[in-house]
Amino acid sequence: MFILIMLASTNEKYKFSLNNISHSFNASQVESIEVLRNINFNVYEHEFLALIGPSGCGKSTLLNIMSRLITPNYGEVLLDGRPLRYITTKIGYVSQADSLLPWRNLIDNVAIGLEIKGVGKRERRKKAKELIARAGLEGFEKSYPNELSGGMRKRADIIKVLAIDPEIIFMDEPFSALDVFTRQMLQDYILDIWQEIHKTIIFITHDLTEAITLADRILLMTARPATIKSEYNINLPRPRSSFDIMFEPQFIEIHKTIWNDLKEEIAITGEGDNQNF
Ligand SMILES: Nc1ncnc2c1ncn2[C@@H]1O[C@H](COP(=O)(O)OP(=O)(O)OP(=O)(O)O)[C@@H](O)[C@H]1O
Ligand SMILES: [Mg+2]
Numbered sequence: 001m002f003i004l005i006m007l008a009s010t011n012e013k014y015k016f017s018l019n020n021i022s023h024s025f026n027a028s029q030v031e032s033i034e035v036l037r038n039i040n041f042n043v044y045e046h047e048f049l050a051l052i053g054p055s056g057c058g059k060s061t062l063l064n065i066m067s068r069l070i071t072p073n074y075g076e077v078l079l080d081g082r083p084l085r086y087i088t089t090k091i092g093y094v095s096q097a098d099s100l101l102p103w104r105n106l107i108d109n110v111a112i113g114l115e116i117k118g119v120g121k122r123e124r125r126k127k128a129k130e131l132i133a134r135a136g137l138e139g140f141e142k143s144y145p146n147e148l149s150g151g152m153r154k155r156a157d158i159i160k161v162l163a164i165d166p167e168i169i170f171m172d173e174p175f176s177a178l179d180v181f182t183r184q185m186l187q188d189y190i191l192d193i194w195q196e197i198h199k200t201i202i203f204i205t206h207d208l209t210e211a212i213t214l215a216d217r218i219l220l221m222t223a224r225p226a227t228i229k230s231e232y233n234i235n236l237p238r239p240r241s242s243f244d245i246m247f248e249p250q251f252i253e254i255h256k257t258i259w260n261d262l263k264e265e266i267a268i269t270g271e272g273d274n275q276n277f
Helices: 002-012 059-066 106-110 112-116 121-134 150-163 180-197 208-214 249-269
Strands: 014-026 032-044 048-052 074-079 091-094 168-172 200-205 217-221 228-233
Touching: 014 059, 014 200, 032 059, 032 200, 032 228, 048 059, 048 208, 059 168, 059 200, 091 150, 106 112, 106 121, 106 150, 112 121, 112 150, 121 150, 150 180, 180 200, 180 208, 200 208, 208 249, 217 249, 228 249
Parallel strands: 048 200, 048 217, 091 168, 168 200
Antiparallel strands: 014 032, 014 074, 217 228
8 A cells, every 4th residue: 555655656746757658650561660769758847848859750759649649559658647548638739830720810719729618708708818918919819810920820829729728738849930030039938938837848849959948958869760868957047038048158068068969860860951950
């Protein structure tokens, strides 16, 4: 009995855990691609974790497994110490692609998750309006996605997820399609949100500067079949600003260290000329 209580409490100290995750895709009837090999890590409540790895190594596959969009061939995903078997609204997901519906205006796009949850029209519009204002999009409530800039649409994607009040937020290269200035503004926006709501965030990127700017901890994935190669704690002070932080000696130092580690994996995939690194 005592041992059981001990085990339960050990698991529960993590918000999210991956135990021995391995996954392959069938490329054809005879050939299979091994994408993930024995991935293990834990995520603490309120932590901002970045996962970084070379292009095509399996980052999105891993996030899809973590949100149960894909069932892994092997291994277990735990949320609050309990096996996660189904898709849940406890997890919010922001992807690289636009998720706004072109025929809905901003307020109705932001409120869509609340509508699915059965929240009444008045209440969901009130909540959406508040989030829109806090995201600096006041005045655009009636605008349609094609009337908004890429950066504004991305903010809308994020508040659409915040509206359902998830416990944990997954982001899969959300800013990679944006220009460098807009990307920096969005990084500051995420830093502000995290500072305010302090939810667990797992953020995938292949931009090392972005990972160091945002995260408390970075996990580096190897080339395919991907496994976790290294772990780095980012002890830069908070609150952070994406512009100022780049000039901190500590930032330059850790950037150099991780880059040396990462470039070995990029060399394996032959993506060395990718500017995002
Ligand atoms: N549904 C699928 N069926 C077959 N192969 C797949 C499938 N999804 C992904 N793959 C393959 O798995 C590998 C990993 O893909 P994944 O999209 O997870 O990588 P990634 O690290 O997210 O890449 P990127 O940096 O381009 O976003 C790739 O070789 C890809 O072609
Ligand atoms: Mg991907």
